[in-house]
Amino acid sequence: MKKTKLFSFFFALLMFFSLGATFIKPAQAANQKQVAEGSILKKIKKSGELVVGTSADYPPLEFTTSENGKTKYVGVDIELARDIAKDLGVKLVIKNMSFDSLLVALETGKVDMVISAMTPTPERKQSVAFSKIYYKPSGEYFLVNKKDKDKYTSIQSLKGQTVGAQTGSNQYNLVKSQMKDSKLKGLGKINNLVLALQSGKVSAVVVEELIAKAYAENNSGLAAVRSNLKETQAGNAVAIAKGQDDLVAQVNKTIDQVQKKDLISKEYLPAAAKYMKTEKKSNTFAKYIPYFFKGIWYTIVITIFSVIIGIVLGIILALMRLSKNPILHWLAVCYIEFIRGTPQMVQILFVYFGIGYLISNLSALVAGIIAIGLNSGAYVAEDIRSGIDSLPKGQMEAARSLGLSRQKAFRYVIIPQAIKNIWPALGNEFITLLKDSSLVSVIGVAELMYQTQLVQTSTYKGVLPLFIAMIIYFIMTFSLTRLLNHFEKRMKRNDND
Amino acid sequence: MTMIKVEHLKKSFGKKEVLKDISANVEKGKVISIIGPSGSGKSTFLRCLNVLETPTSGKIIFDGQDLTHISEKELDILREKMGMVFQSFNLFPNMNVVENVKLAPMKVKGVSEEEAEKQALELLDKVGLKDRAKQYPSSLSGGQQQRVAIARALAMNPEVMLFDEPTSALDPEMVGEVLKTMQDLADSGMTMVIVTHEMGFAREVSDEVWFMADGCLQEQGSPEQIFENPQSPRAKDFLSKVL
Numbered sequence: 001m002k003k004t005k006l007f008s009f010f011f012a013l014l015m016f017f018s019l020g021a022t023f024i025k026p027a028q029a030a031n032q033k034q035v036a037e038g039s040i041l042k043k044i045k046k047s048g049e050l051v052v053g054t055s056a057d058y059p060p061l062e063f064t065t066s067e068n069g070k071t072k073y074v075g076v077d078i079e080l081a082r083d084i085a086k087d088l089g090v091k092l093v094i095k096n097m098s099f100d101s102l103l104v105a106l107e108t109g110k111v112d113m114v115i116s117a118m119t120p121t122p123e124r125k126q127s128v129a130f131s132k133i134y135y136k137p138s139g140e141y142f143l144v145n146k147k148d149k150d151k152y153t154s155i156q157s158l159k160g161q162t163v164g165a166q167t168g169s170n171q172y173n174l175v176k177s178q179m180k181d182s183k184l185k186g187l188g189k190i191n192n193l194v195l196a197l198q199s200g201k202v203s204a205v206v207v208e209e210l211i212a213k214a215y216a217e218n219n220s221g222l223a224a225v226r227s228n229l230k231e232t233q234a235g236n237a238v239a240i241a242k243g244q245d246d247l248v249a250q251v252n253k254t255i256d257q258v259q260k261k262d263l264i265s266k267e268y269l270p271a272a273a274k275y276m277k278t279e280k281k282s283n284t285f286a287k288y289i290p291y292f293f294k295g296i297w298y299t300i301v302i303t304i305f306s307v308i309i310g311i312v313l314g315i316i317l318a319l320m321r322l323s324k325n326p327i328l329h330w331l332a333v334c335y336i337e338f339i340r341g342t343p344q345m346v347q348i349l350f351v352y353f354g355i356g357y358l359i360s361n362l363s364a365l366v367a368g369i370i371a372i373g374l375n376s377g378a379y380v381a382e383d384i385r386s387g388i389d390s391l392p393k394g395q396m397e398a399a400r401s402l403g404l405s406r407q408k409a410f411r412y413v414i415i416p417q418a419i420k421n422i423w424p425a426l427g428n429e430f431i432t433l434l435k436d437s438s439l440v441s442v443i444g445v446a447e448l449m450y451q452t453q454l455v456q457t458s459t460y461k462g463v464l465p466l467f468i469a470m471i472i473y474f475i476m477t478f479s480l481t482r483l484l485n486h487f488e489k490r491m492k493r494n495d496n497d
Numbered sequence: 498m499t500m501i502k503v504e505h506l507k508k509s510f511g512k513k514e515v516l517k518d519i520s521a522n523v524e525k526g527k528v529i530s531i532i533g534p535s536g537s538g539k540s541t542f543l544r545c546l547n548v549l550e551t552p553t554s555g556k557i558i559f560d561g562q563d564l565t566h567i568s569e570k571e572l573d574i575l576r577e578k579m580g581m582v583f584q585s586f587n588l589f590p591n592m593n594v595v596e597n598v599k600l601a602p603m604k605v606k607g608v609s610e611e612e613a614e615k616q617a618l619e620l621l622d623k624v625g626l627k628d629r630a631k632q633y634p635s636s637l638s639g640g641q642q643q644r645v646a647i648a649r650a651l652a653m654n655p656e657v658m659l660f661d662e663p664t665s666a667l668d669p670e671m672v673g674e675v676l677k678t679m680q681d682l683a684d685s686g687m688t689m690v691i692v693t694h695e696m697g698f699a700r701e702v703s704d705e706v707w708f709m710a711d712g713c714l715q716e717q718g719s720p721e722q723i724f725e726n727p728q729s730p731r732a733k734d735f736l737s738k739v740l
Contacts, residue, residue, distance in 0.1 A: 395589065401576060
């Protein structure tokens with residue numbers, strides 16, 4: 001008996017994956033279609049939009065500023081993107097995401113090109129194409145705490161220390177290959193690296209000159225020190241999916257113009273510097289309140305919709321799991337076990353980049369809601385099942401003896417009681433969901449955590465925005481707890497218990 | 498007229514044979530009490546009648562259909578005609594008394610809320626609990642809960658009522674009110690099958706008494722026959738202990 005059960009479990013698991021495989025096949029086809037030769041330029045012209053991916057935490061190359069309470073992307077790379085869009089005669093749309101997600105976004109057609117201080121290394125060239133070099137940074141710097149300014153001045157002086165660099169960046173690889181005696185700490189966002197620096201988690205952060213100087217200038221506790229890292233392939237270029245020769249040619253044409261007129265040092269950098277100065281002048285937190293409000297709004301939207309998906313899916317899965325039909329039963333078991341056995345972060349990335357193959361204009365917000373809802377469904381299903389299992393058998397029998405079908409018995413008798421039994425567990429699940437919604441910041445959904453990171457970048461301050469975010473999250477979860485308790489009490493009163 | 502015809506009914510749980518080849522008829526309008534020692538299969542037999550337990554083999558013929566060989570859907574329709582009252586009442590705790598009674602008529606028969614409510618209140622009046630209509634089951638005594646359960650089963654206008662030890666879970670002082678309700682029901686001509694340990698009641702109210710032991714129907718007869726002149730040694734032994 002036990003053996004056959006185990007066997008059918010694996011069989012169902014196998015079915016589940018082969019089902020998944022059939023899903024992925026058309027996905028690959030869609031992907032190939034998306035990056036078919038010369039297709040992106042056509043797509044840009046047709047939609048009238050150039051979608052540029054960037055990791056806007058790298059002043060003065062790309063960063064954010066607040067204008068009338070709205071986030072504005074600025075910096076050298078953004079200026080270049082604007083000129084490219086202008087030359088193509090289309091509107092510019094900036095998609096901000098963490099640096100290590102940029103190339104995936106490019107390969108999956110989420111963005112048309114990536115302009116994010118990216119160095120064309122041989123490894124990257126294997127997966128994407130690059131334009132000409134448009135900007136040569138003047139060299140790598142160590143960003144250190146001011147008190148260490150004279151201590152950490154070279155690769156040798158950082159021996160045995162932890163050194164930070166942006167994951168997937170050129171600096172990251174430089175540290176890996178040239179600073180073998182130091183421990184390397186990679187993080188996706190520069191602002192988190194700076195935070196790690198300030199809190200002593202790393203002794204130095206490797207960034208290029210302009211960025212190091214920008215942080216040092218805006219944060220009195222930091223200093224920029226020229227490093228002795230040797231760079232072989234310096235220079236930034238625009239990354240474009242492979243096989244888009246026409247688009248590369250267009251971009252190169254713009255870059256030629258930019259270089260001929262020396263726009264980077266004559267216009268782009270002064271413009272960026274101006275934004276950085278205004279940032280410095282008016283770095284009061286009041287200015288960033290709209291950021292947090294926008295974040296709260298998105299967090300609430302994500303939570304509400306994910307909870308709805310979670311409940312509906314949870315009920316369906318719980319009923320499937322309790323069903324007498326073995327196929328439905330094992331499908332539900334596999335889904336629940338699989339979702340509970342994989343990290344939510346991976347699921348979010350998978351939905352955005354993976355399912356995004358199938359639905360090419362799946363927005364990050366929708367992908368985030370779907371991912372969290374799908375995850376929540378598995379947990380809600382287990383909660384409901386345990387709630388149903390905990391009911392006396394006599395309830396189902398009494399309902400059936402009255403002529404209610406199994407479905408009706410579930411609907412009118414079993415589920416309402418189960419929901420009441422599991423209300424505390426469900427409440428916990430929804431509070432967890434609200435907190436976990438912060439994970440979708442990785443795919444660039446403008447919820448609270450993401451906004452917090454923007455504020456960190458814009459203010460060059462690490463801890464205070466995090467503290468504010470924590471307080472806001474707490475207020476939200478606490479209010480939700482009170483609300484759920486209120487309903488729990490009301491249901492109890494109904495019962496006259 | 499035969500209402501339920503049981504032919505060669507067998508039921509096993511795993512390797513344990515609980516019912517061993519039982520054949521019997523329930524005649525229309527008759528009140529039948531099933532008595533016997535604990536573990537004799539009385540409750541299992543009763544629960545097989547409306548297929549809450551699926552028989553291992555044999556036939557149960559009700560309304561011209563063999564309940565062991567019909568679809569879930571057809572079974573649901575036939576169950577409407579068989580009311581059941583449980584030892585542990587099994588009222589729905591999330592609904593008040595009147596909601597308990599009117600749920601099935603509304604959701605199964607599609608009776609309008611208004612009409613269901615009216616009928617429910619009439620039935621509650623019959624079992625003497627009209628004034629408790631808006632209360633929740635948890636605030637009622639066991640005897641009151643069981644009377645509500647009877648009203649709930651009656652709301653579907655069943656042709657036969659099955660009682661599974663309806664007074665076994667009650668405090669002694671509450672047994673009487675439930676038996677009284679059942680007595681009234683019997684007097685109204687309802688066909689009833691009652692698994693019970695209340696020998697006095699079985700003797701008073703029943704038209705027929707069935708004695709079960711060891712998964713077999715040992716003896717059937719009028720209350721006088723069974724109680725005064727039992728034939729089988731198992732029945733003699735049992736009755737000498739309980740009477």
